[in-house]
Amino acid sequence: MAESYITPRQTHDEFFPYSGCKEDQLRFLLRYAVLAPSHYNAQPWKFRLHSDGIEIIKNASRAALTVDPQLRELTISCGAAVRMIEVAARYFALEPQVIFPSDNQSDFLARIELIDRHEPSDQDALLFHAIKERQTNRGLFTDAIIPNEVTKSCLASARELGVELGFTHNKRLKMAFASLTAFAVRHQLSLPWYRLEFASWMRSSISLKPDGMTGFGFFASNLPSPLARTTMKWLNRGKQIGIFNKNKVITASPILAVISTDADSQESWINTGRLLSDLLLKLTTVGLSASFMNQAIQEPKLRKQVAKLFSCEAKPQLVLRIGVAEKVQWTPRMPVDDCII
Template structure:
């Protein structure tokens, strides 16, 4: 390999990692680190950013890293390279989630360019949606996008099932808000106005006074904890629930979690390209007994990995990310 080609591959690897930083993560913990050596990218979980109270097994941490892995793959393909990936390549190194080798590829297709353009544009939503319904053809496409990565996106069409998920979310939120350890862990990732930190949920990332959503209300996280933080609610938004959906996988081991993150991010990027925003509600999935209830009664035995609402908004919330130098060696 000549020097020019090697330098191009090394630069592509660094660019791909920069794109990975924009992946969604639980409480914007950004629980990943990357190693770049020549033509190889290593994705590692960062245990210091793991939620030890609400995510002791590291399921949500691994899903977050899976979303970052999908960004790496899309970024490389958009640059004309082919990612050769191995998930969990070394059983002796459990924090090493994947390696990606950068190989010469081909000119990216239109769909790859579409997804790549949304990597830095996509945002997590934390309130209600407009009354504009999500078109069925778009929902069908999102189901296909998730399936391409081994995930199963289940739109919840039954009002009864949506009401059950909303009730379980509210119950979990109430229980967690009374648990001192849960509260302290959440506070660690809540950023006050003016904070210079580049992780966690900024005060401008959620409304000051969350309006109830209709027809079902999904309890939001309480990042402000009694402070007057947040952004003013947008009166142009009708506070619609939007379309409720579940992301599931057939299995429930670490590889399933990683693939769930890849499936989630692929459908999120496609949704963003068509102006669709997504709100996450993982409280019930952080309580084993409620997660098992959802698996048995709402997921046909598959493992629930994410509860979400999809809809259209007018203005999107802010987000922050760490610098590449903070996560890459």
């Protein structure tokens, strides 16, 4: 199979252009950036290549405006892509530097430059190889323990990025959060425009589209029927789906992780995404799965209750479920060239 025709997940790492120019090296790193997690697997990023750096641009045309009117989750997704570039660069013996623009209102989110040589560590290699293995898994999780060294490493990354991270397996907290989640799900699914937007990102297992997600894990423990997308559009099943998600939090989410920041700013959201990728890759290295449970955060009134529940003086940005689960189908990715402007 020719290198130019393979998908990002099939990239041959040994083809990295060590002797090439910086622009060639940066272009190669984008193969790992596009494997970052994103809301609805919308892949809402664009990249502008220069001879000495990459600019990360948000693609607002891929926003889910019903639940993300401020493009908060979209920006977090772009931050996750930034971290994937950082991890890949260090593996290939290059030291990246992330530079934020002075104008926080533009679509230009960050710039990455390769500023020095880097001596890759064993940890660098572990995180890099986890990029292709990481996947969002919305299934039912069994009990898990995060190794202490992984917890410490994730907390250290959070401090470095100025982001707060907390873990809990407290049953009382999970039950309270599960109730907030069920309430948020019922409310969202009562809105016809939310159902239409959500359904627009649903894909069947045989879809050829390079984005979106299957319905597995959102509202059933088994794969959805071919009519799932139509059902989502036209029927309000908020009560049943709310109960399903409530039970999933209580009985099939051994650990919850909460990421929060002091403020809702573009830079804070980018750093949230950087920490997100860091956390997910480190969990992958020890065989743990994760998925998002953000419905309550997407509702402004409930977001305040989430902050109070988890004792966050800051702004909660993401809640993740963590545990052990069987692998699921890989989500598709757009070709790298389609993401370059």
